[in-house]
Amino acid sequence: MEAFVQLNGLVAPLDRANVDTDAIIPKQFLKSIKRSGFGPNAFDEWRYLDHGEPGMDNSKRPLNPDFVLNQTRYQGARILLTRENFGCGSSREHAPWALEDFGFKVVIASSFADIFFNNCFKNGMLPIVLSPEIVDSIFNQVDASVGYKLNVDLNAQTVTTPNGEVYPFEIDAVRKHNLLNGLDEIGLTMQQQDKIKVFEAQHKQAQPWLFN
Amino acid sequence: MVAKTLYDKLFDSHVVTEDNGTAMIYIDRHLVHEVTSPQAFEGLRLAGRKLWRISSIVATADHNTPTNGWDKGLSGIADPVSRLQIETLTENINEFGAKAYFPFMDSRQGIVHVVGPEQGATLPGMTVVCGDSHTSTHGAFGALAHGIGTSEVEHVMATQCLMQKKSKNMQVLVEGVLGKGVTAKDVALAIIAKTGTAGGTGYAIEFAGAAIRALSMEGRMTLCNMAIEAGARAGMVAVDDTTIEYVKGRPFSPKAEQWDAAVAYWKTLHSDDGAKFDTVVTLKAEEIQPQVTWGTSPEMVVGVDGKVPSLDLAKNEVQRADWERAYAYMDLKPNTPIDEINIDKVFIGSCTNSRIEDLRAAAAVAKGKHVAASVKLAMVVPGSGLVKAQAELEGLDKIFIAAGFEWREPGCSMCLAMNADRLEPGERCASTSNRNFEGRQGQGGRTHLVSPEMAAAAALAGHFVDIRQFV
Ligand code: SF4
Numbered sequence A: 001m002e003a004f005v006q007l008n009g010l011v012a013p014l015d016r017a018n019v020d021t022d023a024i025i026p027k028q029f030l031k032s033i034k035r036s037g038f039g040p041n042a043f044d045e046w047r048y049l050d051h052g053e054p055g056m057d058n059s060k061r062p063l064n065p066d067f068v069l070n071q072t073r074y075q076g077a078r079i080l081l082t083r084e085n086f087g088c089g090s091s092r093e094h095a096p097w098a099l100e101d102f103g104f105k106v107v108i109a110s111s112f113a114d115i116f117f118n119n120c121f122k123n124g125m126l127p128i129v130l131s132p133e134i135v136d137s138i139f140n141q142v143d144a145s146v147g148y149k150l151n152v153d154l155n156a157q158t159v160t161t162p163n164g165e166v167y168p169f170e171i172d173a174v175r176k177h178n179l180l181n182g183l184d185e186i187g188l189t190m191q192q193q194d195k196i197k198v199f200e201a202q203h204k205q206a207q208p209w210l211f212n
Numbered sequence B: 001m002v003a004k005t006l007y008d009k010l011f012d013s014h015v016v017t018e019d020n021g022t023a024m025i026y027i028d029r030h031l032v033h034e035v036t037s038p039q040a041f042e043g044l045r046l047a048g049r050k051l052w053r054i055s056s057i058v059a060t061a062d063h064n065t066p067t068n069g070w071d072k073g074l075s076g077i078a079d080p081v082s083r084l085q086i087e088t089l090t091e092n093i094n095e096f097g098a099k100a101y102f103p104f105m106d107s108r109q110g111i112v113h114v115v116g117p118e119q120g121a122t123l124p125g126m127t128v129v130c131g132d133s134h135t136s137t138h139g140a141f142g143a144l145a146h147g148i149g150t151s152e153v154e155h156v157m158a159t160q161c162l163m164q165k166k167s168k169n170m171q172v173l174v175e176g177v178l179g180k181g182v183t184a185k186d187v188a189l190a191i192i193a194k195t196g197t198a199g200g201t202g203y204a205i206e207f208a209g210a211a212i213r214a215l216s217m218e219g220r221m222t223l224c225n226m227a228i229e230a231g232a233r234a235g236m237v238a239v240d241d242t243t244i245e246y247v248k249g250r251p252f253s254p255k256a257e258q259w260d261a262a263v264a265y266w267k268t269l270h271s272d273d274g275a276k277f278d279t280v281v282t283l284k285a286e287e288i289q290p291q292v293t294w295g296t297s298p299e300m301v302v303g304v305d306g307k308v309p310s311l312d313l314a315k316n317e318v319q320r321a322d323w324e325r326a327y328a329y330m331d332l333k334p335n336t337p338i339d340e341i342n343i344d345k346v347f348i349g350s351c352t353n354s355r356i357e358d359l360r361a362a363a364a365v366a367k368g369k370h371v372a373a374s375v376k377l378a379m380v381v382p383g384s385g386l387v388k389a390q391a392e393l394e395g396l397d398k399i400f401i402a403a404g405f406e407w408r409e410p411g412c413s414m415c416l417a418m419n420a421d422r423l424e425p426g427e428r429c430a431s432t433s434n435r436n437f438e439g440r441q442g443q444g445g446r447t448h449l450v451s452p453e454m455a456a457a458a459a460l461a462g463h464f465v466d467i468r469q470f471v
Helices: A027-031 A094-102 A114-121 A132-144 A173-181 A185-190 A193-206 B006-012 B038-047 B070-076 B080-096 B112-119 B133-141 B150-159 B184-195 B217-230 B241-247 B256-266 B317-330 B356-366 B385-393 B396-402 B452-461
Strands: A006-014 A079-082 A106-109 A126-129 A149-153 A158-160 A166-168 B015-019 B022-026 B029-032 B057-060 B100-102 B127-130 B144-147 B161-165 B168-175 B203-208 B234-236 B279-284 B291-293 B301-303 B345-348 B377-380 B428-431 B446-449
Touching: A006 A106, A006 A132, A027 A094, A027 B080, A079 A132, A079 A149, A094 A114, A106 A132, A106 A149, A114 A126, A114 A173, A114 B150, A185 A193, A185 B150, A185 B161, A193 B015, A193 B022, B006 B144, B006 B203, B006 B234, B029 B112, B029 B150, B038 B080, B038 B150, B057 B080, B057 B112, B070 B080, B112 B127, B112 B133, B112 B217, B112 B385, B127 B133, B127 B150, B133 B144, B133 B217, B133 B234, B133 B241, B144 B234, B150 B161, B168 B184, B184 B217, B184 B279, B184 B291, B184 B301, B203 B217, B217 B234, B217 B241, B217 B356, B241 B256, B345 B356, B345 B452, B356 B385, B356 B396, B356 B452, B385 B396, B428 B452
Parallel strands: A006 A079, A079 A106, A106 A126, B029 B057, B029 B127, B057 B100, B127 B144, B168 B203, B168 B279, B203 B234, B345 B377, B345 B428, B428 B446
Antiparallel strands: A006 A149, A149 A158, A158 A166, B015 B022, B022 B161, B291 B301, B291 B446
């Protein structure tokens, strides 16, 4: 996994609450057996005026000019700013894959759905929870200034605005460590396989029917 | 001894190690389907890894499988991308192995959350995971069950473990007796109306109280299935005689001398007296009405005798904006009475409501009547091949067909419209599934979530009606 340490990135505002995984990546694109290439179909139903299907040449499709991510000023955004309960719905990891492939490394929201939040970390992305008031204030700032960037520092656990306001955020210590170092979690767990084997043997003794 | 909740017991008994508040928990059952597994198998292959414990894996194809044209076999799957995904699952299982695999068209194939319990592959006390958020369904058995992403699918395949932070405990207490025509689905929606779709975030929910204990196992599955729509990864119900009765004699249930030992252990799977919950939500069963969602999130729901709410009822600016978008997407005006909403299609199916009791309830409403002329399609999609066979044994298929419903092969179908079953833009559907998000059942499609009885009644009337007039 790619490490995440620090990012100074353009912010794109998606001013909606409860953005669900069906909206982030519609189901017809989940038929792929690959892990990459979902970016052009991120927010497909909002982003294009026609109906998207796998295999289409997305560069030829009509864009929805009203959709925020299609506006010139947000091209190249690395940070997605959004509202409460972002990523609700399914467990599909295609959602963070699509956002990452689109170019986002950080998502800032006032709250996230559990599984989506968890899935982000597995893909070198950083979801950040800030209070609704701070999120609101950043929305206003983004709106007011073209080219608005935020500086995200994982080590210091801070988000810094262009005029120097610093917002601290919380992150679980283990997740922070793994993300900073880009560690392969499966590899880490494998290092503990002796403990897993001991547990498994005891578990089997206590509940043999689980191992039939 | 400290009084523990059911969740505490299930979690604590699976901790392999713990570090800094993050535990490594052991996984007993891993359910696998075609959509979220290919990248995980590929990851294993690339890293030269094997499955840690083949006997933990039960796999089936469900999301992409067609619900008609089975006589043509695999070549009947018109979409080559869907077909490839289904074939890839078979190849992966052939290469890596599984305890059981029910491929496309097997008589036991079906929605993974219907198949697991009916095979006895879901047992009380287990940790159950699947790359699908509705894995919460299996919590009905007093199991700790939740959805995981594909990276975690790979992690569990390779190590049999998952890194987890313990959730907080929430108890949802439903006391009293449900009224006639009020089902587990209505209880689930009424709970979400109260908590909101994010209310359960960070919690494991235990459903308790007299009304929950009175539910059948299938009703409990419907309820736990929807826990994720309340934001909770896991929902669960304590083990009682209903649970044990259901599990008994299923293909993968413990047999002979193991059975008694298992039952003795399972009977400890309930919250202790005095166990502490971080949050308790209480509902009165008598106050729960048949529910109908009006908007684009399960929390946008009212009783069938209600109306689409007006903006002045929104609790804040964010919700106002949400509701305004929902009115536009659903093409509904505030204050429209629910029973004046006309529908185009009806879908009875999904891991929420496609089990035999659901089909019996819908058939009882449809019997001897006919789908309204204004309804373009009413379809019944059994949750599994075994549910379908049982329904046919009972003659339910004949009742549905005579009433003008289509009787289909099992699968996820129009719950998420990955196969050919879908809504066309602007079509309005009464659906027994679990999500009414924009585009969920087809781009531009409008979904209203209801119970099977309510869906069947809506099919006959052409609009929503209060099922309590029928029962
Ligand atoms: S029936 Fe619907 S919710 Fe259930 S597993 Fe299938 S797609 Fe998911």
